[in-house]
Structures are given as C-alpha cells and as structure tokens.
Amino acid sequence: MVNSTSSTPHQLQKVEINVDCGEAFGFWQCGPDEELMPLIDAANIACGGHAGDPVTIRRTVALAKKHGIKVGAHPGFPDKVGFGRRVLAMTSEQAYAEMLYQVGALKVFLDEAGVPLNHIKPHGMWYIMMQNNEELNDAAMRAISHFKVPVYGMPNTLHESGAKKYGIPFIPEAFVDVNYNSEGILLGVPGSRKMTTEDIYQAAISLGKKGVVPAVDHSLVDVGVKGVPFTICLHSDLKTCRENVAAARKAVNEINQELYNRS
Template sequence: MEDIVKKVEINCDMGEGFGKWKMGPDEELMKMIDVANIACGFHAGDPSLMLKTVKLAKAHGVKAGAHPGLQDLFGFGRRQMVIDPADMYAMILYQVGALKAFLDAEGVPLNHIKPHGELFHYMQRDLTICRAVLEACALFKVPVYGAKGADEEKAICEELGLPFIEEAYVDVAYDKNAKLIPIGQFKMVTPEEINTKVLSIGRTDASVDVEGNKLPLNFGDKPFSICLHSDMPTALENMKAARKAVDVLNAEKFPNIK
C-alpha cells in the first residue's frame, strides 16, 4: 500500500471544549498543524463547536478527522469505564457519523478516525473492544491513526482493509516498552524537550522513555505523524517547538514534497 503520510506531519486533537468552556487555543494551533482530530461530543465538543472547528480546519487547509472518545464529559474521556462491545460499536458509529454530517455540510472529506484518551488505552488492553471500534471505523473507509507498536490493532486494521497510520508522541511519556503512560501520571514535558524529541525521532529513529533512556521507535526512513494535545497548559508553546523541528526534518529528509 502506498504511504499515506508523505512527509513528517503534525496531528492535533481539536475542538475539545464544551459550551462556554474553552480548552485549547484552537485558532492559533490550527495555523501550525497538518491534521486535526476533531472531538465528536462524547469526551468533549458540542454541535456548534464541531461545526466551528470543521470550518476552521477548512479555512487553513488542514485535513479533518473524527476523534471519538468515551461518553465522559466530566472526566474528559480519561476515566476507565466498562462498555459492552456492541454498545462500543454503536458509540463509534454515532460519533463519527455526527462529525461526518458537519464535514459534508462544509464540503470537507473525512480524512481519518483517531480514538481519544481512555478509549485508546481500552483498545490496547482489550482486543474485543479494539475490534468493535475498528469494525465501526471500517464502515467509513478511512485510515485509522494509532500508536507505533500497536501490532494487534494494526493487524485488525489490515484484516478489515483499513490503512493504519502509526504516530509518535512527544508531549506525553512512554514506558520502557514503548507503551503510552496515561496523562497525569508523568512529569509535564517542556517545549524544549518536545523539539529535541521530534528531531531525535526524525534523525535517529528513537525517542526516550519516562526514565530518560533511549527508546527505538522503528519508523525507518518513512515519514511519520507526530501527535500533540491541545489541552496541555503549554499547548501553544509545545506546538511552536514541534513545528520548528518538523519543518527542519522535512527540509532535510523530504525537500521535494510540498
């Protein structure tokens, strides 16, 4: 299959407010990203904000995808829940379908689907839940974003005919086995560390784990996607640091790709 990611890119979780509660600096972040993962109303987002975020992505030429999560506004989709696989399947259809309605209204294609927060971790722990999520995603026939090294999820995507876009994380922490540590369980990463991590992944194919040890990621020479979170206190500074590093890497590694 031809590589979908043509150069090093930044994807970011967007539209994660609710009503009058604003989370990230979306207007500024959208100017610096390549791909937006738009909250679909369960962990964050509401109809007006979803439409606003779609319009914002369209205005800046940013690819837009669905960012479904657990039905947990109070916990921002980061608390553990036990959900029947059939219910999970329906929840993904509901959320992605809702975002697609707004995309269709603005003439913007659905670019991808990327599970959020505890849903992401739930899929890593429970292959039945993972399959329920991915079978719902398969109906939309778009790529799924997921963690580098999530081999079981990648295998199910291949079985279902879904492209699986592997991403690296630079504003959260990995354990020694390259598994993500849930947000809130590690020391906040600084913008300077983010810049260093992005350059390291691009130049040495490795990052660092939570203990500061070298952590191979094994992207090889292929372009890759960097994930950043808009709800971090230093989200704007993080993005500026990552964007600077990504632009350097693309000039070095993929100078002929616009």
C-alpha cells in the same frame, strides 16, 4: 534522503503534526484552536464523547476549512467529566455503536461544509486501551472500517494489527508531549512527566531521525516509526500547547527538509 515516491495514496509523504481540537463544551473553552491551526497539518475534532457539542463541532470544521487543514474524527469515551481519560467499561456492542455514533456526528458537519473525512483517531483512554484490549480494539476497528478512511495509531500494537484485519489504511503515530513507559506503552497525559518545549523539540528530532524517543524514565524506546513518514500528535488542552506545537513544528520542518526534501 528517504525516497517516498512509491507511497500509496493513504501513506504520508512527510512527517506531519496532528492536534486534538474542538474540545470545548458549551460555555467551557479548551485549547486555542485558532492559534494552533496555522501550525498543524491535521485536526482531530472531538465528536461529543469526551468533549465537543454540535455548535463547537460545526465551528471547528469551519475553522479547519478556513486554514486548509485536514480533518479527522476524534471519538472518545462518553465521559465529559473525566475528559475521556478514565477507564470506562463498554461491551463490544456499546463500543461498536459508540464509534459509529460519534464519527457519524462529525461526518454530517463535514458533508455540510464540503470537507472530506481524512482519518479517525480514538481519544485518550479509549486509544490507550485499544493498544492491548483485543475485544475493545476489534469492536472499534469494525466500526471504523465503515468510513473507508485511515486510522491513526501506534505501530506494533493492536492499533496496527486491528486495522490490518479490517483492511483499514494505517498511519503510524508518535507522541512528544506525553510519555511512553520503558516498554513502549503509551501512558497518556495523567501518567506522563512534564515536557518542556526543548524536550518536545528534541523528542521530535529523535523520532524523525532515529525512530526513538525518551520514555518517562528517560530511557530510549523504539516506537516503530524509524525510516518512514509518520504523524506526531500534540494535545491542545495542555497549558503550554502553543509553545509545544511551535517547538514540534520547528523540528518537523527541519526533519522534512533533510529527509524528504519537503517544507
């Protein structure tokens, strides 16, 4: 059994599940947030960039509060047409200001509801590009540092080193409903193969016990979470999201009971 008693306040005590929520916009709905909340530990709420609007943000904060779910900001490229999953060119100044703007928008609604901001996790292509784009990563991390909360990111990438540079607590994250390539680079939804619920369950078990996960070509890749609590991300916009999250929850509960003696 892993001993996690020496963890700092910002470190996880067990493996957790985070899901992207509040990704509706106006009359367009996306994701069964109400059904997913009881199955997750943290909700990443869209901040109006790739999805979300003021009413949706406020309603999603209230929903998370109702279920006692931790809330994180999920800022994305300001590209609702592409759902934040297209490459968008931004200067450092634009990326810095956009991060402050979007997280600040969510923070107002959290303050109103009396809910703390738990973390920040960039969305989609912004998150993917921050793995290896130093200029974009640095601008985003400088902005994130103002909020004094952890950032969720991929270990052994600029996510981790960029957070360290600005003194931001880093929470390691891994994915089970989308794929990495054979070199451990996250591909995201557009570049991934379809994952079944059994695939997701087995991937989560493998991550929790061995720190490796099948890549898009089925080779095993080490994503830097072996032997430490981490958070698993799933996407609420996939058609099978309910089943996907339920499969991951089953795996995570088994892992936590076996390795961390926690439910």
